Amino acid sequence: MNRRIRAIAACLSWLAIAPLPSRVWAGPVDGIPAVRLWWYPNLGEWTRSAGSVPGQVQFASPPIDPPFGWNEAIVSWNAPTNVVLEVEAWPEGSPHGYALGRWSADTNAAPRSSVPGQQDAWGKVETDTLVANQPARMLRIRVRARKVDGQEVDPGALRIGVSLVGATNAPVPPAAVPAARGRHLDVPLHSQADYPEGVQSWCSPASIAMLLGWWRSRGLGGIPDVDVRAVAHGVNDPAWPGTGNWPFNTAFAGQQPGLSACVARFAGLGDIEAWIAAGRPVAASVSYAQLKGAPIPLPGDGHLVVVTGFTATGDVWVNDPGVNRERGTRVVPRDAFDRAWKHSRRTVYLVWPSREGKPARGDGRW
Numbered sequence: 001m002n003r004r005i006r007a008i009a010a011c012l013s014w015l016a017i018a019p020l021p022s023r024v025w026a027g028p029v030d031g032i033p034a035v036r037l038w039w040y041p042n043l044g045e046w047t048r049s050a051g052s053v054p055g056q057v058q059f060a061s062p063p064i065d066p067p068f069g070w071n072e073a074i075v076s077w078n079a080p081t082n083v084v085l086e087v088e089a090w091p092e093g094s095p096h097g098y099a100l101g102r103w104s105a106d107t108n109a110a111p112r113s114s115v116p117g118q119q120d121a122w123g124k125v126e127t128d129t130l131v132a133n134q135p136a137r138m139l140r141i142r143v144r145a146r147k148v149d150g151q152e153v154d155p156g157a158l159r160i161g162v163s164l165v166g167a168t169n170a171p172v173p174p175a176a177v178p179a180a181r182g183r184h185l186d187v188p189l190h191s192q193a194d195y196p197e198g199v200q201s202w203c204s205p206a207s208i209a210m211l212l213g214w215w216r217s218r219g220l221g222g223i224p225d226v227d228v229r230a231v232a233h234g235v236n237d238p239a240w241p242g243t244g245n246w247p248f249n250t251a252f253a254g255q256q257p258g259l260s261a262c263v264a265r266f267a268g269l270g271d272i273e274a275w276i277a278a279g280r281p282v283a284a285s286v287s288y289a290q291l292k293g294a295p296i297p298l299p300g301d302g303h304l305v306v307v308t309g310f311t312a313t314g315d316v317w318v319n320d321p322g323v324n325r326e327r328g329t330r331v332v333p334r335d336a337f338d339r340a341w342k343h344s345r346r347t348v349y350l351v352w353p354s355r356e357g358k359p360a361r362g363d364g365r366w
Contacts, residue, residue: 034068034166035265035346037366039358043143043155056146057153061160068166069135072345074128076161076247076262078254081105082148083157089130091139094122098130103251105234109148112248113239127237128246128263135167159254159354161262165345174270174365176314179277184309184317187281188213189328190228192321198232204244205231206321207283207304208253211351214281215259220353222257228321244302246285246347253351261351264366268346269316269338271365272307278359280352281308287343288322291332297343304349 040046046059075087084104088097099115118125123132141162145153190209192202206228216223234252237245246263254261266272275282288303290296308329309317316337320328332340350366352358358366 034070035267035365036066036068036164037262037264038064038162038164039260039262039366040160040162041260041354043158043160046143046155048155051144051146053146055150055152056144057155059143059145059155059158061141061162063138063140064162064164065138066164066166068164069137070164071132071135071167072165072265073130073132073139074163074246074263074265074347075100075130075141076163076250076254077101077103077143078159078251078260078262079103079105079145080157081255083153084110084146084148085158086144087160088142089139090142091122091130091132091136093134093136094120097142098123098125100125100128100130101245101247103248104148105252105255106148112237114237114245114248116239127240128248159260159262161250161264163262163264165265173268174266174274174363176270177273177277180273180310181314182310182312183276185214185276185279185281186217187211187306187308187319188217189319189325190321191323191325191328192228193324195228195232198228198243201242201244202228202232203304203321204246204249204283205229205235207306207349208235208249208351210306210319210321211261211281211283211349212253212256212259215351215353218279220258223259224256246349250349250351253349258353258355259351260354261349264348264350266346266348267365269314269334269341271346271361272316272348273310274359274361275350276307276309280350280359281306282351283307283349284341285344285347286337286340288340290340290343291320291337293336297340302344 043059049058051058087100090097104110104112190206192206208231209228232243235248250261287297288301289298306319314334316332
């Protein structure tokens with residue numbers, strides 16, 4: 001997945017949410033890993049107002065105030081296929097918001113696109129990631145939603161995830177999870193090599209197809225049997241351009257019946273082990289060169305693989321969509337995997353049954 005930024009002009013609407021007050025960053029709190037996910041399973045408690053066009057509703061989050069200074073934010077969303085969304089982040093210290101995506105499952109009803117050309121003294125948007133020039137604290141999220149048929153939007157049908165990663169590069173590593181050792185989930189394998197038009201670029205849709213296939217195989221009713229081509233069509237971002245927009249991929253997964261999905265940053269492999277121990281595979285963004293043993297990343301070598309388990313000694317089972325099927329399932333040494341994963345600041349796609357919620361974690365990172 002080649003994460004490029006295309007600098008073309010875009011227009012934003014700045015008003016509607018007052019800027020949050022600035023605060024001095026006091027550094028990371030001792031003992032708290034500098035990653036955190038806020039998950040809102042519905043927007044019923046968010047401030048609601050009329051949107052800018054007929055039938056549109058605006059939802060504004062309460063202030064999100066992490067216990068550390070952050071410098072990257074990723075916002076994910078889940079919505080029914082008949083709802084069109086515009087998502088913005090409003091951080092402290094900035095006089096305006098930043099557009100993080102215009103989402104529509106049906107591009108005949110409304111366009112789907114990231115918003116290029118956003119960079120100023122406070123920070124910038126890199127396709128799907130808000131990057132602060134200096135450590136920030138509070139932020140709020142604004143979501144404008146409308147149904148394509150003009151009917152009223154149900155806030156209970158909308159879900160939002162906000163993932164923050166700290167300005168420090170030394171989070172406290174999570175503890176290993178013994179229950180994950182020796183466990184290997186039989187996740188259906190997909191390969192981008194099966195699709196000539198996507199052989200170089202469809203690692204992200206292929207990974208989403210694998211995660212959906214896993215939950216379909218577990219008997220979660222209503223999940224369609226989608227192939228990689230259908231996912232690629234459903235997540236394509238013409239402004240990027242391509243199929244590697246992280247929240248677009250999880251939005252596709254989260255619109256499937258009974259599922260929730262989001263992008264998150266983890267603190268280390270112990271976090272993935274907690275998901276594997278709970279029977280939940282995750283997709284991880286890695287440097288493909290480092291995954292294959294190179295000492296450093298190569299330009300544009302971002303790649304997605306699905307983590308399906310761990311050996312008894314803690315090495316990592318992956319389904320790799322970047323090779324032919326006969327070579328797609330393999331074990332990667334633990335240290336090599338972690339080095340490759342750090343390239344994306346340990347980004348993951350999380351997909352889980354909505355009725356069950358996420359696996360419990362005592363320190364509240366997700």
